[in-house]
Amino acid sequence: MxxxxxxxxxxxxLMPILILLGAACIGILVEAFLPRHxxxxxxxxxxxxxxxxxxxxxIANWRQGRSGIMAxxxxxxxxPTYVMWSGLLVFGLLAVLVFAERKANGGVTTFAASAATxxxxxxxxxxxAARIEHTEIFPLFLFSLAGMMLxxxxxxxxxxxVALEVFSLPLYLMCGMARxxxxxxxxxxxxYFLLGAFSSAFFLFGVALVxxxxxxxxxxxIAIAVTLPTQGRGLLITGLALMVVGVLFKIGAVPFHNWTxxxxxxAPTPVTGFMAICTKAAASMAxxxxxxxxxxxERWSWQxxxxxxxxxxxxxxxxxxxxxxxxxxxxxxxxxxxxxxxxTAVVGAQGIVATGQLTSVGAVMFYLIAYGFxxxxxxxxxxxxxxxxxxxxAMDDWAGLGRRSPVLAGIFSFFLLxxxxxxxxAGFIGKWAAFESAWRGGYKWLVVxxxxxxxxxxxxxxxxxxxxxxQPPAEGVEVAVPSALxxxxxxxxxxxxxxxxxxxxxxxxxxxxxxxxxR
Amino acid sequence: MxxxxxxxxxxxxxxxxxxxxxxxxxxxxxxxxxxxxxxxxNLAFVAFAELHGQLDGQMASFFVMVVAAAEVVVGLAIxxxxxxxxxxxxxxxxxxxxx
Numbered sequence: 365m366x367x368x369x370x371x372x373x374x375x376x377x378l379m380p381i382l383i384l385l386g387a388a389c390i391g392i393l394v395e396a397f398l399p400r401h402x403x404x405x406x407x408x409x410x411x412x413x414x415x416x417x418x419x420x421x422x423i424a425n426w427r428q429g430r431s432g433i434m435a436x437x438x439x440x441x442x443x444p445t446y447v448m449w450s451g452l453l454v455f456g457l458l459a460v461l462v463f464a465e466r467k468a469n470g471g472v473t474t475f476a477a478s479a480a481t482x483x484x485x486x487x488x489x490x491x492x493a494a495r496i497e498h499t500e501i502f503p504l505f506l507f508s509l510a511g512m513m514l515x516x517x518x519x520x521x522x523x524x525x526v527a528l529e530v531f532s533l534p535l536y537l538m539c540g541m542a543r544x545x546x547x548x549x550x551x552x553x554x555x556y557f558l559l560g561a562f563s564s565a566f567f568l569f570g571v572a573l574v575x576x577x578x579x580x581x582x583x584x585x586i587a588i589a590v591t592l593p594t595q596g597r598g599l600l601i602t603g604l605a606l607m608v609v610g611v612l613f614k615i616g617a618v619p620f621h622n623w624t625x626x627x628x629x630x631a632p633t634p635v636t637g638f639m640a641i642c643t644k645a646a647a648s649m650a651x652x653x654x655x656x657x658x659x660x661x662e663r664w665s666w667q668x669x670x671x672x673x674x675x676x677x678x679x680x681x682x683x684x685x686x687x688x689x690x691x692x693x694x695x696x697x698x699x700x701x702x703x704x705x706x707x708t709a710v711v712g713a714q715g716i717v718a719t720g721q722l723t724s725v726g727a728v729m730f731y732l733i734a735y736g737f738x739x740x741x742x743x744x745x746x747x748x749x750x751x752x753x754x755x756x757x758a759m760d761d762w763a764g765l766g767r768r769s770p771v772l773a774g775i776f777s778f779f780l781l782x783x784x785x786x787x788x789x790a791g792f793i794g795k796w797a798a799f800e801s802a803w804r805g806g807y808k809w810l811v812v813x814x815x816x817x818x819x820x821x822x823x824x825x826x827x828x829x830x831x832x833x834x835q836p837p838a839e840g841v842e843v844a845v846p847s848a849l850x851x852x853x854x855x856x857x858x859x860x861x862x863x864x865x866x867x868x869x870x871x872x873x874x875x876x877x878x879x880x881x882x883r
Numbered sequence: 884m885x886x887x888x889x890x891x892x893x894x895x896x897x898x899x900x901x902x903x904x905x906x907x908x909x910x911x912x913x914x915x916x917x918x919x920x921x922x923x924x925n926l927a928f929v930a931f932a933e934l935h936g937q938l939d940g941q942m943a944s945f946f947v948m949v950v951a952a953a954e955v956v957v958g959l960a961i962x963x964x965x966x967x968x969x970x971x972x973x974x975x976x977x978x979x980x981x982x
């Protein structure tokens with residue numbers, strides 16, 4: 365008789381994720397059992413403690429060298445996992461501080477008083493008047509963050525799919541919970557949800573086809589099956605293509621970028637900031653792990669396709685960015701362009717075999733961390749420019765921000781320069797590392813296109829800086845005075861962007877010792 | 884019966900689901916088409932598991948069912964809110980966000 369053996373789970377090594385998921389469950393219980401007026405602060409303490417606790421445990425695990433393939437082959441803890449988990453936890457903490465900002469909004473958060481009420485209805489007015497707040501946003505955030513961490517560490521296709529959904533489903537809801545301009549917010553949630561579900565269905569069918577070809581879900585087995593010469597590779601290539609479509613959608617690469625501008629604009633700005641960096645980071649790393657560890661032997665098939673996608677993504681993001689008149693939409697197209705720059709490093713495929721130089725994985729990690737600090741800070745500033753109490757994102761209203769609030773305009777300009785990749789900012793080093801790995805991979809033309817796209821993109825960043833500093837201030841616009849909850853992400857973002865630009869070695873040293881996937 | 888036929892059927896269902904998402908205008912029907920695509924993948928998992936003589940694929944289909952159920956919860960919540968606001972679930976009428 366067969367006996368079932370209990371699975372072996374390395375609880376200590378996986379503690380960071382378990383802490384986040386556990387805290388999210390506690391958060392749900394808090395919603396159910398605690399009186400309403402206690403919930404906000406309790407949730408904030410739970411989220412803060414969970415992220416800090418997870419971070420401490422993560423660093424301890426890293427120092428103790430706990431690495432390897434965990435949880436019966438479904439998760440990999442290796443250098444890239446540790447670097448990006450730390451990155452996600454730091455960005456998550458900074459992002460959630462902006463979630464909790466109340467002072468700038470007249471004592472309430474930017475999330476709908478009651479998302480279930482119809483906009484413009486009496487019920488909504490009553491809920492707003494009673495100063496009700498949705499504190500469910502915090503557990504949703506924790507589930508999403510834990511899902512992202514799982515996604516980039518997944519070592520089999522099924523975990524990859526489940527993690528994809530675990531981080532996406534809460535995000536769909538968070539997008540629809542804005543307090544102001546609720547119609548836009550709900551529409552963003554609907555679009556994001558339908559397109560996201562569509563793309564994850566593609567991803568899943570891809571998983572089914574790859575499973576059909578290889579007979580296994582784990583990346584290691586797939587890597588072996590890929591190198592065996594067999595008839596009928598159509599199944600494998602089709603499956604790979606469908607899976608990559610699903611992940612590229614999350615990264616926001618052309619032609620799967622259509623949701624990005626709409627969702628970025630419609631979602632509450634703190635959520636946009638969180639999504640802009642954390643989703644991109646998780647999806648980029650998962651794409652790298654999938655392509656390098658499982659399909660490294662098949663790279664002659666995916667490199668040319670990804671190269672075309674990278675070119676389209678960079679150029680479309682940069683060119684469409686030129687015509688935008690809305691700051692959030694401009695940042696959305698900027699993020700599309702950045703997805704393209706990240707993909708150039710992916711195409712370079714340096715370090716599938718170790719070379720002793722910074723691998724593509726290392727370059728992408730540096731890029732994401734550099735881009736992340738600037739993104740979190742930039743979206744935190746976007747929450748502060750207001751007209752009659754609500755956020756205004758029209759570029760005309762941002763005119764003359766330099767005179768009205770020189771400090772914020774100065775920091776925002778600095779972030780824009782980092783996005784543009786001007787030297788002495790983190791963005792420059794990130795671009796350098798990414799382009800260099802494409803260059804060493806033999807994709808010199810791609811680097812030329814990438815540099816041209818950066819120049820086009822630099823134009824619209826500079827245009828916004830000109831508008832902020834050299835135009836007369838717009839009438840009726842005010843800059844909200846936030847509490848430390850918003851200042852901390854802005855200041856930390858600015859300092860980190862400066863530090864990584866001036867002394868990139870601090871992070872490059874860490875990244876270059878942890879830039880090869882374990883397989 | 885030949886297992887391969889189930890895979891052809893799964894591909895057909897997947898194509899039907901894709902066509903449904905692209906052609907239909909009612910958010911609920913679009914969503915149902917996505918569910919059809921997920922179920923096509925389930926059928927493919929089970930068929931491939933039979934082909935390989937393993938249980939992995941059958942296990943996967945259970946995971947997919949749970950995920951699909953979670954997706955229904957979130958999806959219907961979003962669609963119902965939109966319906967309450969607009970009295971319509973047409974995806975063409977959700978057009979406030981444009982470039």
